[in-house]
Amino acid sequence: MKKIKKLLILFLAIITVCSVLFSCAEKAPQESVNNTPNDGVIPEKTPDESEIDEPEIGDNLPDNLDFGGMEFRILHRNGNNGYYGDGDVFEIEVFAEAENGDTINDAIYRRNKLVEERLNIKIKPIGIIDASWDHAYDFFNYIKKSVSAGDDEFDVALGYAALMPNYAMQGLFLNVNDFTYIDYEKPWWSRNFKDEMSIGGKSYLLEGDYSLSLLARAMCIFYNKDYARDLGLENLYQTVLGGDWTLDKISEISKSAYIDLNGDGIKDSGDRFGTTITIGTYIDNLWFAFDQPVTVMDSDGYPVLAANTSKMAEMVTKTYDFLYNNEGVNALVENLEEELNCLNNFSAGNILFWPNTLYKNVMLRATETDYGILPYPKWNKDQKRYMTGAQDNFSIIAIPITCPNKELVGAALEALAAESYRSVTPAYYEIALKTKYLRDDESAMMLDIIRDGISFNFGAYHTDSIGDLRLQYRFLMSDKKSDWVSTYEKKESQYQKGLEKTINNYMNLEQ
Secondary structure, eight states: OOOOOOOOHHHHHHHHHHHGOOOOOOOOOOHHHHHHHSSSSOOOOTTOOEEEEEEOOOOOOOOTTOOOEEEEEEEESOOOGGTOTTTTHHHHHTSSSSOSSHHHHHHHHHHHHHHHHHHTTTEEEEEESSSSSSGGGHHHHHHHHHTTTOOOSSEEEEEEEETTHHHHHTTTTOGGGTTTTTOTTTTTHHHHHHHOOOOOOOOOOOBBBBOHHHHHHEEEEEEEHHHHHTTTTOOHHHHHHHTBBBBBHHHHHHHHHHHHOOOSSOTTTSSSEEEEEEEHHHHHTTHHHOOOOOOEOOOTTTEEOOOOOOHHHHHHHHHHHHHHHOOTTEEESSSHHHHHHHHHHHTTOOOOOEEEEEEHHHTTTTSSSEEEEEEEOSSTSOOOOOOOOOOSSOOOOOOOOTSHHHHHHHHHHHHHHHHHHIIIIIIIIIIIIIIIIIOOOHHHHHHHHHHHTBBBOOTTTTTHOOOSSHHHHHHHHTTTTHHHHHHHHHHHHHHHHHHHHHHHHHHTOOO
16 A cells, blocks of 8 residues: 655654664553554654555455446445534445545545446445434344344444444344455454454454544544643653653643633633543543553453453542642533533633544644644553554444345455555545644654554443443543442442353354
8 A cells, every 4th residue: 555654854753763762561462453563653764755655455355256236235324423523424434426526535436436346346325324322222223123124225234333242242243254255364454353352253343444434533632732832841742752641741741731811710611721621432542542451352262351450440540630630631521512612622722632533633624723633641651552442433344144145245345445445544544634634744643653553342342231341430530539449349240240141142143
């Protein structure tokens, strides 16, 4: 795949050389979305290098596949989830009606046409239900009703990540390991997702470059560069590259950044804050950012609970201190009103650090604020790499048990994922995110770190069946409490029973 590379100024090359020295010994990290390890170090690059041609990775599909013009029907969500500013990403990742000059639209259109011609198929999008959480269960009830009735309405479904795993164990989807053409060793499929979401050697869900919404929903931290300059802060990109961007560091900076802007002597919304965060989704991401799994896989490929650790207890205590014992942090309830307030306050220069998703770039590009982007902080300097999750509204792929033609579906998914990797992801990531929305080359470097650190976890994505274990972190912060051990122990037996039931449900599937 050919990647467009930006010209780097000389001092960043110097920073990069120094950053190689900070790698620390630790347990083997989870793999990233594109199976490329990331230790927070950006490869050195000469100042006059502007473009690198990398060998294009081909798929292993036979050259003579011909499906005689058959339809490949893709069930997807309509519209957008305005709560998180997602635009029409759930539609555009599947289909574009015609070229219109927009980079992403045209890349999707050309990808689909190329695959249609290559396999002699016709891609048919089937949009139902809007993408908001209010209608999330309506989408799955549609799937369940259709599949249970034996109706042959669609070949694949791209659904809400928060719920797809819990529907997988109801026997609605096929084991994708049985599909000949799907090759997990290729970089367009997330091997980390497969390893985390498979159970007992079976996989019922797919994730990778075909899901454009995954990258859009990746978590990051926007920061106000004007505010940082006013405070005389260090070069934060250098802090990241040096491995020093940690919870302690963001806490220290946030505290020093507080300004009682309205002069009333009270910490309120009229002030300037080091960090403003809504308590919910962006607290959930700390599980991933701090490399604390909800579950881990045993030697037989089955999940076991892994959240009752001394590290988790310390994470809760330090997060509480960060949110409520630091005058520079403004912790708010997560809702649409506060999200919009945060957007406005950040744009007005009253927030230094704002945790959110990458897609907020679309909303921020209209502002005059000079902003940059950073990964979520590490737990401490010993953590080898920067990690993150994605807000769980991104699309996960599943194939219904009513699928009439496994050869067609396997070939179409592999071809679409491969072409997405070769053309759509570069268009979105390299051109749209790195150039159209972001305002400096250094932020683009941070994007590389964020993308390579996207991770998954079985327990985190089976909340409905295991119980609310993943959500207890945010619940404690919302309730302004910090006792993880007693909170966990009160419900440990419930979580254990929920996990055992989840495993048994998977084991009893016929597929």
